[in-house]
Amino acid sequence: MLRRLDGAPLRERFEWWLAGGRPADDAGPNEWLGVVQALTMPLVSELRQPEPGGERLSAAEFDRFLRAVDELFSFLEQRSLMDAHEVLTRRLALASALAASGLALPDSPLTPDRVVRDVIAVVTPERLAEADRLSPVWTTLERTEILRLRHLKQLIRLALDLRGHLTDTEAAATVSSWQPVWSALP
Structure with missing residues (x-):
């Protein structure tokens, strides 16, 4: 097929x-x-x-x-x-x-604004706080925890890459605020 x-x-x-x-x-x-x-x-x-x-x-x-x-x-x-x-x-x-x-x-379900809103729903303040807490000790973590941190970093990086295409200024500001966490993640 x-x-x-x-x-x-x-x-x-x-x-x-x-x-x-x-x-x-x-x-x-x-x-x-x-x-x-x-x-x-x-x-x-x-x-x-x-x-x-x-x-x-x-x-x-x-x-x-x-x-x-x-x-x-x-x-x-x-x-x-x-x-x-x-x-x-x-x-x-x-x-x-x-x-x-x-x-x-603008009505596509895959516009940057719509997809980044989906990312914002996943990259919660709790996940960011957890990443901030675990980043310094990531080498001591279980493989599944490292993978979760890497998944988070990947989502943040992709959202940061789309930041310049966002028309929603609040979403763009939210994504920009993730930069320090992204830099600290493994």
Whole structure:
């Protein structure tokens, strides 16, 4: 199923998905990850650096494809086929690509403002306080705690990268306030 998407143009990949193309009912996380990559990787590439002479997508097509990917992420997260951190980091990557494209899609679920609000909901004052407390002793922590700190650092870094694209000044200020914690994290 996914083999037929290899090398297929972006429109064709999304036509397959939007027409109901799906992995088998018993597909596990690896098959679904293949779908995510088949749809998102060329979409990010097209947003960031369109191929010269390639298939120029309209703003409406980008909007439709971004909405489809957002729905796919929600589906995977609800069914525990992809964890919440992975979904959020992938949403951040798409928001970053959308911002880099200069394409104005204010109603897209993957605008920097919307995705950064999702990050703000995860990067709580409690998590920041915990990170501040644990950062100096991170080398003594269990592997799972180190991974949690690294996940937090990754979210903060990605949000900081989007800060210049935020129209919500309060969200931008919140993200900016995370810089000292980010610098201290492993």
